[in-house]
Amino acid sequence: MKNYILIACALVILQSCKTDKTEHQNMEPSAIPEKTPAQKIAAAYGVHNWHEVDTLEFAFNVKQDSTIFTRFWQWLPKKDKVRLISQNDTIHYNRNNIDSLALNADKAFINDKFWLLAPFNLVWDTGTTISEPQKELAPISQQMRHKITITYSNEGGYTPGDAYDIYYNNNFLIEEWVYRKANAPAPTMTTTWENNTEFKGVLLALNHKKPNQNWELFFTNVAVK
The missing domain is CATH 1.20.5 (Single alpha-helices involved in coiled-coils or other helix-helix interfaces)
Structure with a gap:
C-alpha cells in the first residue's frame, strides 16, 4: 500500500x-510579458552572459587636460572579493565584510564599476524607479533618441537620491547620459558613451567624453575571465 x-x-x-x-x-x-527598455538595454550589453564571469579586471582613468588619474581593480563577483591598486596603496577586501579601512576603497569601487557596468545596474539595483521611455533631443548630439531616467531612493547607498538620464538608440545601446546629483533639475555631468568593445559576450563602453572640454573618462587593461 x-x-x-x-x-x-x-x-x-x-x-x-x-x-x-x-x-x-x-x-x-x-x-x-515584453521586456522593459531597461531590460532590453541590459540584454544588448550581454547581461545574460554575466553568470559566466569569474573575474573582472579594469583600470579606471580620468584625463583632465594633461593630468591622468588611474585606479586598477580586480573583482571576483561570485565571491565579491575586490583588490584595489592605486598610486598610494593596495587594498584587498570582501564586500560582504567592509570595515572602516575598506570603506573609502569600496566607495571608489562602486563609482568606477558603475561607469563600466551601468547598463547592468539598470536591472541589478534595487530601490530605484525607472521612468517610462520617451523620445527627446540628446544633449550632446542634438539628435532624437530614446530616453529613460533611473532615480535612486533617498535611503541607502553611498549617493542616495541621484538620477541618470539615459539616451539610447534603436539597438538599445547608450549614446549619452546625464548625471544629476540628488535628482537636481540641472545636469551635474553630461558625457558620451563610446568605443563599445566585447569581452566574452559582455559589451563594455570604454570611453566617455564631455562636450567641448579636454576631459575623458576611459577604461584600459580590461579583462573578463
Missing part, C-alpha cells in the same frame, strides 16, 4: 509538471 501511494503521488507530480509545461507552450505570444 505504501509503495502504491508513493507511485500515485509521483504520477500526480509528473502530470502537474507536464500540464504546466504544456500550458506555457500554448501561451499566446501576447501573453508573454
Whole structure:
C-alpha cells in the first residue's frame, strides 16, 4: 500500500509538471510579458552572459587636460572579493565584510564599476524607479533618441537620491547620459558613451567624453575571465 501511494503521488507530480509545461507552450505570444527598455538595454550589453564571469579586471582613468588619474581593480563577483591598486596603496577586501579601512576603497569601487557596468545596474539595483521611455533631443548630439531616467531612493547607498538620464538608440545601446546629483533639475555631468568593445559576450563602453572640454573618462587593461 505504501509503495502504491508513493507511485500515485509521483504520477500526480509528473502530470502537474507536464500540464504546466504544456500550458506555457500554448501561451499566446501576447501573453508573454515584453521586456522593459531597461531590460532590453541590459540584454544588448550581454547581461545574460554575466553568470559566466569569474573575474573582472579594469583600470579606471580620468584625463583632465594633461593630468591622468588611474585606479586598477580586480573583482571576483561570485565571491565579491575586490583588490584595489592605486598610486598610494593596495587594498584587498570582501564586500560582504567592509570595515572602516575598506570603506573609502569600496566607495571608489562602486563609482568606477558603475561607469563600466551601468547598463547592468539598470536591472541589478534595487530601490530605484525607472521612468517610462520617451523620445527627446540628446544633449550632446542634438539628435532624437530614446530616453529613460533611473532615480535612486533617498535611503541607502553611498549617493542616495541621484538620477541618470539615459539616451539610447534603436539597438538599445547608450549614446549619452546625464548625471544629476540628488535628482537636481540641472545636469551635474553630461558625457558620451563610446568605443563599445566585447569581452566574452559582455559589451563594455570604454570611453566617455564631455562636450567641448579636454576631459575623458576611459577604461584600459580590461579583462573578463
